Amino acid sequence: MDTVIVKGSEMASVIKAKLKEEVNDLFPKPQLAILLVGDDEESRRYVRLKEKAVDEIGGQCRAINLPENTTLVELLGQIRELNADPHTHGILVQLPLPGPLATEQETVLSSLSVVKDVDGFHPFNRGKLFSTPPFLVSCAALACMDIITMYRNPRGLLTVLVGDSFDLVQPLALLLMARGSRVCIIPEAHEWEEVAARADVLVVEKGRPLMVKADHLKPGALVIDAGFHWEAGRVCGNVDPMSVTGKAGWLVPVPGGIGPLLIAKLLENLLTAYREQVFAADDW
Amino acid sequence: MDTVIVKGSEMASVIKAKLKEEVNDLFPKPQLAILLVGDDEESRRYVRLKEKAVDEIGGQCRAINLPENTTLVELLGQIRELNADPHTHGILVQLPLPGPLATEQETVLSSLSVVKDVDGFHPFNRGKLFSTPPFLVSCAALACMDIITMYRNPRGLLTVLVGDSFDLVQPLALLLMARGSRVCIIPEAHEWEEVAARADVLVVEKGRPLMVKADHLKPGALVIDAGFHWEAGRVCGNVDPMSVTGKAGWLVPVPGGIGPLLIAKLLENLLTAYREQVFAADDW
Incomplete structure (x- = not known):
């Protein structure tokens, strides 16, 4: 049997080309905020890949690097600011969280605005998976x-x-x-x-x-x-x-x-979040 | 092989006896509100079983029967009142909802107070199942x-x-x-x-x-x-x-x-919700 090797990068390119066309006509541009706590090298690499991908489709990305010893209260304060910021359409906390914050992951994810949660990790968005259609999904x-x-x-x-x-x-x-x-x-x-x-x-x-x-x-x-x-x-x-x-x-x-492909789906989620906030704010 | 026939009613009796003892020492008594829209006979029967079970452990149950033609806005208004009522510790909407309300089930469940959702049907509580420990579960x-x-x-x-x-x-x-x-x-x-x-x-x-x-x-x-x-x-x-x-x-x-057994678990959830609201209000 011939085995088809599925190239995720090619599927991702098709998705990104489509999103780029959509973003071209949008103003303001969709903006993603990425919160990275600490300086884990692998996490930094993933953040750079996401920044690059947002840039490729013409969106804006703000990577915010907080120090390793950031407290839960400080992190939640930063999230609260981004939740309230009308220029930020998507928020993503790069996981895993370092040190003592790791055990507070659920608290952190629960503090994200449900409509800006482009990773689909907020308990409400996870719970929407039980029904059809879900909203923002991992x-x-x-x-x-x-x-x-x-x-x-x-x-x-x-x-x-x-x-x-x-x-x-x-x-x-x-x-x-x-x-x-x-x-x-x-x-x-x-x-x-x-x-x-x-x-x-x-x-x-x-x-x-x-x-x-x-x-x-x-x-x-x-x-x-x-x-x-x-x-x-x-x-x-x-x-x-x-x-x-x-x-x-x-x-x-x-x-x-x-x-x-996963990163392309993140971009799609950013656009879903954007549309919900910019076009359909009255419906939510 | 001998097959053990598992008697849910006996397991339920053990749970209820334990809860009755706990409720005996509580003041105010745990109170459950059941919202029933319409007059489906099977739904009425389930509501009566739940009322009887709450009564058995010494709790209080308020069954609120709304007419078949209740609108979504009216139902959400009733839920909002119960969410805010400090005497109501648990709220349950008897499913299925009749007529046009059936398609609004997610909206209705999403409007429940997360801490009073004794059925565990709010998307947030469903989403908490992805992590350990969950809170209120079906x-x-x-x-x-x-x-x-x-x-x-x-x-x-x-x-x-x-x-x-x-x-x-x-x-x-x-x-x-x-x-x-x-x-x-x-x-x-x-x-x-x-x-x-x-x-x-x-x-x-x-x-x-x-x-x-x-x-x-x-x-x-x-x-x-x-x-x-x-x-x-x-x-x-x-x-x-x-x-x-x-x-x-x-x-x-x-x-x-x-x-x-299912009804006994509902009573346990009512007590979980009660403790969260009456004993641990500051932690939430």
């Missing part, structure tokens, strides 16, 4: 839904999700269920093989480097690798691309898979 | 969790949920995932058999009368019947109790299973 879950619905009709398929994250597995499970997919969630990469072998769609977030081999797959399965590891100086995911090629119907690999 | 999901954790440790088990409801299947899936269970959701009672045959725990909300037979089960499975049908003048569920007895390890039957 970009990782949206990226996977885009890929799945591009190649398959989810209705009746068996989708297996290995992992338990609140930004990918939990929202994706609810989105897929709403589309009539049978969804199996395996929270730990443990006893996953038996169920995975029946999966029409397999999303592997938790696991070990190159854990998923051809033997684990149903022939023709759509496989989304959502892992991220450094192995021998190279980035890899949970799926062994060499092994599964020829058995999988589609492979969304690491690197080059959902990563770039 | 009574049907809590009733199932009580039963599952009484007999089994969910970690590593395969739990299969047939159905897609926002009050049972969706919250229960998230609660089980948080306890390390592998969870498989089958939104329609269609192609459920293959996965169900591997289930350690099987919860059947959607289905046909007496659909689940012994042949469908893994020996020793814990089976929760969450269906409700009238067949030939008698109440039955989705599980055929005659057939599965001897194959299932535990059966939560219909009638007499989760129904009574």
Whole structure:
């Protein structure tokens, strides 16, 4: 079987080109604020990627870097200001939060304006996933839904999700269920093989480097690798691309898979938030 | 194999006796407001059961019956009054809403005070299910969790949920995932058999009368019947109790299973809401 390698970066380019055209006609321009606490190098890298992406579509991005020892009260004060600022249409707190703030993540996410919450992490927006249509939804879950619905009709398929994250597995499970997919969630990469072998769609977030081999797959399965590891100086995911090629119907690999698409979905969420605030302020 | 028939009414009695003791020492008494729009006979019956249960533990219950033609604005106005009323600790809108209000269900649920939402149906409370610990959770999901954790440790088990409801299947899936269970959701009672045959725990909300037979089960499975049908003048569920007895390890039957337990969980939620408002008002 020929395995289609799904290029997230190409899908992202199509989305960004469309958004750029839309933003071209908008005034004021959509503005995203990114709050980064501390100086973790990986977090900084993600922030730069997001800044660059907002810039590419003609939006404006304000990255605010707060010191590592920022208190909860200070962080909430900063969020309150951005919530009230009419020039800021989207707010994103780069996770994970460092040090003692990490345990206050729910408090921080709950303090975001629901309409500016472009990550879809506010409990209210997570709770909207129980109903149709939801409002702002986690970009990782949206990226996977885009890929799945591009190649398959989810209705009746068996989708297996290995992992338990609140930004990918939990929202994706609810989105897929709403589309009539049978969804199996395996929270730990443990006893996953038996169920995975029946999966029409397999999303592997938790696991070990190159854990998923051809033997684990149903022939023709759509496989989304959502892992991220450094192995021998190279980035890899949970799926062994060499092994599964020829058995999988589609492979969304690491690197080059959902990563770039996820950022494009963030831009879409920024536009959704913008429209809600600028065009439909009276309806909310 | 001997099949244990799980008696929800006995579990409910234990919970109610404990709550009655707690309420005995409380002043003011916990007060629940139930909003019923229209005069559907089945809804009235559920409201009476809830009133009786609140009365049994020494709480106070105010059932407010609004006419069938109540407008959205009128209903939201009534909810706003109850939200602001310091004597009302819990508010419940009896579902389904009749007529044109049915399509406004999300608006109605979103208008409830988050701390008085004893059904756990407000989007914020649904969204809190993504994190640990959640706050107020749907009574049907809590009733199932009580039963599952009484007999089994969910970690590593395969739990299969047939159905897609926002009050049972969706919250229960998230609660089980948080306890390390592998969870498989089958939104329609269609192609459920293959996965169900591997289930350690099987919860059947959607289905046909007496659909689940012994042949469908893994020996020793814990089976929760969450269906409700009238067949030939008698109440039955989705599980055929005659057939599965001897194959299932535990059966939560219909009638007499989760129904009574669900109302006991509502009373627990009323007390949770009460404590939050009366004892911990400053923390919220």
